[in-house]
Amino acid sequence: xxxxxxxxxxxxxxxxxxVQAGPGGNPQEQARKELRAGNIRPIREIEGRVIxxxxxxxxxxxxxxPVALAYRLKFIRDGHxxxxxxxxxxxxxxxxxx
Numbered sequence: 001x002x003x004x005x006x007x008x009x010x011x012x013x014x015x016x017x018x019v020q021a022g023p024g025g026n027p028q029e030q031a032r033k034e035l036r037a038g039n040i041r042p043i044r045e046i047e048g049r050v051i052x053x054x055x056x057x058x059x060x061x062x063x064x065x066p067v068a069l070a071y072r073l074k075f076i077r078d079g080h081x082x083x084x085x086x087x088x089x090x091x092x093x094x095x096x097x098x
Contacts, residue, residue, distance in 0.1 A: 039069070041091050045091065049091065057082060058077070060074040069089055070085050073085075073086065
C-alpha cells in the first residue's frame with residue numbers, strides 16, 4: 001500500500017497538470033499566421049469550392065495540417081466518412097477518400 005500511494009497521487013495530479021503546446025504552437029494559430037502572411041488561402045474560400053461539389057454529403061468540419069500546408073475537410077454520406085484533402089496554398093484538391 002505504501003508504494004501505491006505515491007503512484008495514486010501522481011495519477012490524480014496528472015489531469016491537473018497544464019499541457020503546453022509544442023514549439024510550433026497549435027494548428028489554428030499556425031493557420032492564422034500563414035493566412036496573415038499570404039501563404040495560404042482562407043478556409044471559407046476552400047469550403048466555398050469543395051462543399052458544393054459534395055452533393056448529398058453532410059459537412060462535418062475541417063482540420064489544418066501546418067506541416068503539409070493542407071486542409072482536410074470531413075463529410076459524411078450514407079454512414080461513410082469522406083475526407084477531402086486540399087492544398088492550402090493553391091486550393092487544389094489533393095486527395096479524396098471514399
